[in-house]
Amino acid sequence: MTAVLGRTTGWLRARDTVVTERMDDPDCDLPTLFRTYAQFPVVNGIVAGWAITYRTEIRPRLTGTQHTLLDIGAGGGDVARSLVRLARRDGITLSVTAIDPDPRAAAYVRSLPAHDGVVYRQCTSSELVEEGAQFDVVISNHVLHHLSAMELGAVLADSEKLTTGIAIHSDIRRTRLGYVLYGAVTALLFRRSFVREDGLISIRRSFLPSELRGVLPSRWRVRSQPFFRTLAIFDSRG
Template sequence: MDDPDCDLPTLLRTYAHFRIVNAVVAGWRLTYLTELRPRFTGTTHTLLDIGTGGGDVVRALARLARRDGIRLDITAIDPDPRAAAYVESLPATDGIRYRRASSADLVTEGAKFDFVISNHVLHHLSARELGAVLADSERLASVLAVHSDIRRTRLGYALYSVITGIFFHRSFVRDDGLISIRRSYLTPELDAVLPARWMARSQPLWRTLAVFEPAATTAAQPN
């Protein structure tokens, strides 16, 4: 998928398949319940999704929040023109705006959001890119930044290989997913590369979260 010359129809099918795969393995319902919802203080909040891909995660989060009587005003960004074209082809979802942009672009614009998230982005980044995205997240998030990623395990790799081999054909879901699992962090490994004010947390079903809470880090600083 990262190859700019990859087969476009296959890539578009992969974006469509993300809705199913992420619903099963990405754990965003749990992350919403444990990380986002407890920090809602009003009926409207802003959220930035970095590297939105097919946009399925933000659409799911918007639905979850709506059921709780909360409106999420979401900006979903991806620098890849193919991802931008895909999400722009989808029916509009109230409260979600898609942009072809990077987190650095929004920092330059002076943007600010209550929540900053990403899904399956961290393992794609070099050490320098990871540091830049986390620094951008600190500048962009007023309440919480939470980047959710795969946690590398042999069992998860084996199960993913078998299940996606059966159900997902003519897309990059299986091959790219297996590469992603091999590239992903164990929780201690992620914790070792995070800046001082970030925490790595394990989550069920082979997930790891990188979490930054501005209020918590401010409160922890000595007078």
């Protein structure tokens, strides 16, 4: 662990866009991938901060009792399900469409019990744009750092077209402290999955707020959030 940290701290001065996550390998071990999806509810519940994002950015914009939300790159769908639960506590029915183009993610969510309020689709955001779909809220979790510059631009443009309200892309903020803490905690709690290895790679690939501002279109803003989070936010109302 010490040796790995010693090598990596230098890399954290800049984004490492060369290294790739094991989950992104189409030939990665499928049972290990499915265990990773199964562990994401715990991991994201600890570090992803969606309860905070819901209260500060999403809830104030839900003025009625029924709303729609799109989760781009939803993976195992745990964030989508958690937002449905949060909204339900406030008396709001949130209908979520959780999309991911990866057939392995689609296979995983098909193995889960049906969840009232969430519909899973194997497709891209661009396909939904072509369908003319629109949603009150568009989100993603830990997606931006996976994308090339061209892919990032496409997802942001799609988000603007797909939302009638707000789009929020939540990602990791690259810090040495976050890297050390994540490595230590996941080494103890998460085994036989890609959670630790890919999480550390994700930190290395993630943006600083200043870096993210430099690649966002003019109508987007950046907000830092506790637990080493950075939000890219677009409000269709300006």
